[in-house]
Amino acid sequence: MKIIKVDNYNEMSRKAANILASQITLKSNSVLGLATGDTPLGMYKELVKLYNKKELDFAEVKTFNLDEYYGLSIKNSQSYYYFMMNNLFNHINVPPENINIPNGNTENIDKECLTYENKVTEAGGIDIQVLGIGVNGHIGFNEPDVNFEAKTHLVILDNMTIESNSRFFKNKNEVPTKAISMGIGTIMSAKKILLLACGESKADIIAKAISGKITPEVPASILQLHQDVTVIVDKDAAAKL
Secondary structure, eight states, X not given: OEEEEESSHHHHHHHHHHXXXXXXXHXXXXXXXXXXXXXXXXXXXXXHHHHHTTSOOOTTOXXXXXXXXXXXXXXXXXXXXXXXXXXXXXXXXXXXXXXXXXXXXXXOHHHHHHHHHHHHHHTXXXXXXXXXXXXXXXXXXXXXXSSOOOSSEEXXXXXXXXXHHGGGSSSGGGSOSEEEXXXXXXXXXXXXXXXXXXXXXXXXXXXXXXXXXXXXTBGGGGGGGOSSEEEEEETTTTTTO
């Protein structure tokens, strides 16, 4: 596991974008695993800058998002489909047919999860998976539990996750209680993993994930077993390392 400590969020975002840019430069048809939320937002802005300067071409890239809220329409401004379109995909030249995001409005959840998992396999697996980390240690929406769910599945969201995500909604009651998420096995099958964290609120969980016991109670701790993980943390998130 390679740990890169930086001074601030902007530096974290630039370094993360450069890692993805290098991946795409070396392999034009790279398969990217992408995350949503505040943490990767700066990275996406940096990637758009590189594209606008004609330093990066997404024409052959395929993408798979980690997760999506269950029950939200793609038109809902809090859906991860909406987030990705507005913050990245609408600003680069990735073909629409190469964009994969779980369908949160599916009428057949089992079929949706299986189909999504099969698409990842058919694409040859994920070359580099971007992850954030929840304050409870979740990656994707894989919440603390007694068992690691291996494949794409429906998740009942932890109260801590709902509370944390309520800042994006008018009130806590509007936050979906379920989500579709890649499983731990899917994430761990990625050839490379890039974990991003910033802010003092992540210091405790980063320390547990990187140097603590490997346990389903801290889902991100499983990353200690992966052969190629890069962690980029700002000085606040790295405070307890």
